[in-house]
Every structure is written in C-alpha cells, then in structure tokens.
Amino acid sequence: MEQFDNVSVVKKANVYFDGKCVSHNIVLADGTKKSVGVILPAKLTFNTGAPEIMEVLAGECRVTLSGETESRTYKGGESFKVPGNSAFDIEVVDTLHYVCHFG
Amino acid sequence: MEQFDNVSVVKKANVYFDGKCVSHNIVLADGTKKSVGVILPAKLTFNTGAPEIMEVLAGECRVTLSGETESRTYKGGESFKVPGNSAFDIEVVDTLHYVCHFG
Structure with a gap:
C-alpha cells in the first residue's frame, strides 16, 4: 500500500x-496517529515517549536500541520496534523514508 | 485550518x-493534488510544470520569479503564485513550512 487513504494530515x-x-x-479514520517522514544521512539519537514501530519504506539505516551494544541494519520493507520511554541511535546510510506507528 | 481531512497521503x-x-x-477527496512540505534555509531554484500557488504556513523566504529582477519577501500566512512551465529563485531565511496548490 503506497498511500494512506481517508486520513487527516497536519x-x-x-x-x-x-x-x-x-x-x-x-x-x-479510527483515530490512530502515525507519522510519515524522512531521515537524511546522519547519526542521530531519538528518544521515544510511546512505543514505536519504525517501518522503513526505502533507504538504509543501522540502529542500536538503548541498552544494546550491537547495531542492526534495516532496509526498505523492514521494521524495527522501539520500547516506550526509551531511545535509539540511528545511522542513516541512505536517505530513509519511513512510517512511524505509535503505541 | 491546521490540517487536511479526508485525504490520501503518499x-x-x-x-x-x-x-x-x-x-x-x-x-x-475531489481528486485535487497538493503537497505539504518544508524547505530548509538555502538558496534554491525550482522549476514548475503546472502553475503553483505556494502557501507559506510558517517561516520566511525571499522569492524572485523567473523574468523578474526584484525579490519579494513572504512569511507565514502569505502566498505567492508561480506560472506553469516557469521557475523561481527562493532564499529561505527561516525554515519554510508550506502547502503547494497546483493548477
């Protein structure tokens, strides 16, 4: 599915x-909140409030979850979960297009 | 209106x-296409296919339309029109949040 239908966009x-x-x-339509976005090549640390599932649409990144020592690589078609009230380090190797699913 | 309702998002x-x-x-819902986006501080030249109305939601830019010599400044709440098959130079002074209306 390349698009979300019947949604509101801020x-x-x-x-x-x-x-x-x-x-x-x-x-x-059911009230579920998500975000669609891009992360450019960079090394960044994100903090989470709610738990998140990061669905990678395209691009490539290496992710190290808070408390872990080894990174894992994710590409288009793959997803990773991040616990709530946590953080993750991400190194974007190739511009990342993603959908972030909360909760 | 801070959001578009009942739309599809790529x-x-x-x-x-x-x-x-x-x-x-x-x-x-009626098939009209728009885009919502951000331009970071930079000097850029955009080419248009269809005519566009750039609605500035926030930020500040100086725009020089193709064929014109003087720039005009636009801030949140203002818009500028660009003819089809044309171009414009834009200098974003403060990160620009915009809606692009086509046609």
Missing part, C-alpha cells in the same frame, strides 16, 4: 535535528 | 536538493 511538518528529520503527522 | 516523501526540500503528496 499541514505543518515536524522538523528535528536541523532538518535531518522531517515528518508529517497523520490521523487515520 | 507514504514516500519527495526529497529535493539533497533534502533541503522534503514534501509529501496528498490527494483531496
């Missing part, structure tokens, strides 16, 4: 890390 | 100029 983007990460919030 | 973003511009395409 017009103003979320811009993090001087624009290395840009996302737009969307709300599905 | 999950994968458009990334231009090494990520200086990131946008997502949306389709309204």
Whole structure:
C-alpha cells in the first residue's frame, strides 16, 4: 500500500535535528496517529515517549536500541520496534523514508 | 485550518536538493493534488510544470520569479503564485513550512 487513504494530515511538518528529520503527522479514520517522514544521512539519537514501530519504506539505516551494544541494519520493507520511554541511535546510510506507528 | 481531512497521503516523501526540500503528496477527496512540505534555509531554484500557488504556513523566504529582477519577501500566512512551465529563485531565511496548490 503506497498511500494512506481517508486520513487527516497536519499541514505543518515536524522538523528535528536541523532538518535531518522531517515528518508529517497523520490521523487515520479510527483515530490512530502515525507519522510519515524522512531521515537524511546522519547519526542521530531519538528518544521515544510511546512505543514505536519504525517501518522503513526505502533507504538504509543501522540502529542500536538503548541498552544494546550491537547495531542492526534495516532496509526498505523492514521494521524495527522501539520500547516506550526509551531511545535509539540511528545511522542513516541512505536517505530513509519511513512510517512511524505509535503505541 | 491546521490540517487536511479526508485525504490520501503518499507514504514516500519527495526529497529535493539533497533534502533541503522534503514534501509529501496528498490527494483531496475531489481528486485535487497538493503537497505539504518544508524547505530548509538555502538558496534554491525550482522549476514548475503546472502553475503553483505556494502557501507559506510558517517561516520566511525571499522569492524572485523567473523574468523578474526584484525579490519579494513572504512569511507565514502569505502566498505567492508561480506560472506553469516557469521557475523561481527562493532564499529561505527561516525554515519554510508550506502547502503547494497546483493548477
């Protein structure tokens, strides 16, 4: 599925890390919130509030979850889970297109 | 209106100029296509296919339309029109959040 249908989109983007990460919030018909975004090549640390599933649509990244020592590589078609109130280090090797699923 | 309701959103973003511009395409219920995006501080030249109305939600830019010599400044709440098959130079002074209306 290349698009979300019947959703609301917040017009103003979320811009993090001087624009290395840009996302737009969307709300599905059932009230579920997600975001669609891009992370440019960079090494960044993200903190989570709610648990997240990061669905990689395209690109490539190496992710190290908080408390872990080894990174794992994720490419388009793959996903990774991040616990709530946690963090992860991400090294984007090739511009990452993603959907972030919360909760 | 801070959001578009009942729209489709293409999950994968458009990334231009090494990520200086990131946008997502949306389709309204009546089939109208728009995009919502961000331009980071930079001097860029955009080419248009269809005519565009750039609605600035937040930020600040100086725009020089193709064929004109003087720039005009646009801030949040303002818009500018660009003819089809044309171009414009834009200097983003403060990160620009925009909606692009086509046609």
